[in-house]
Amino acid sequence: DTGVSQDPRHKITKRGQNVTFRCDPISEHNRLYWYRQTLGQGPEFLTYFQNEAQLEKSRLLSDRFSAERPKGSFSTLEIQRTEQGDSAMYLCASRASGRSDEQFFGPGTRLTVL
C-alpha cells in the first residue's frame, strides 16, 4: 500500500454513460497525476495538478474528459459519453513538491465500457 487510494477499483458501464473516478493522494503531497493504461501498453500521461491548479493536459484528454482537484486534496476524473475505446486502467499518482521526483501510484480504476 503506497498511501494513494482510488475509488472505485472496477467500473463497468455502458457506452454513452458518464463515469467519475476519485483519487485520494498522500496527504502532504501537493502534486497529483492522472495516467491511463491500455492492455499490454505502458501508462500514458493525462494531466497533473499542483494543489488545485491543473497545470498540464495531454492531447489524449479529449473534451469528454474533465479532471478537478477543488481543494488541493482529492481529485476526480470524469468521462462523459463513454466510448469502448475508453476502456483502460486509470492510474493516479502523487508526489511532494520540493522533494525527490518519486511518484507514488494508486492501485488504479479499471474501466470497462460495454
Place this chain on the structure above:
Amino acid sequence: KNEVEQSPQNLTAQEGEFITINCSYSVGISALHWLQQHPGGGIVSLFMLSSGKKKHGRLIATINIQEKHSSLHITASHPRDSAVYICAVPNSGGGADGLTFGKGTHLIIQP
C-alpha cells in the same frame, strides 16, 4: 516531448539467471524511474536515479546520462520477480511534470 524505448518486450528465463532490461530515452532528464507492475495493476517504484548506479537487494539500476540509456539488472532471479518492469522519464525532461513510460518488459522467471 520525451520518448522511451524499452527492450526486450518479453523475457522468459530460468530461476537463478542474471536479467538485464534496457531503456533509452530521447530528451535529457532530471531523473529516470524504474517501476514494477504486478498482475492486477498496482505500480511500485523500484528506483529513481539521475546518475551512476543504485542497488537494492538483488536489483541494480544504472544510468548513462550522456548516452541517454539505463539498465535494470536482477541477480539470482526468482519466480517472484515475475512482473512487468517499466522505465519512465519526465515528459519534457524536468522533474515537475508527468512521466512518459516505456511499453514495459514482461518478465517470467520459471522455476
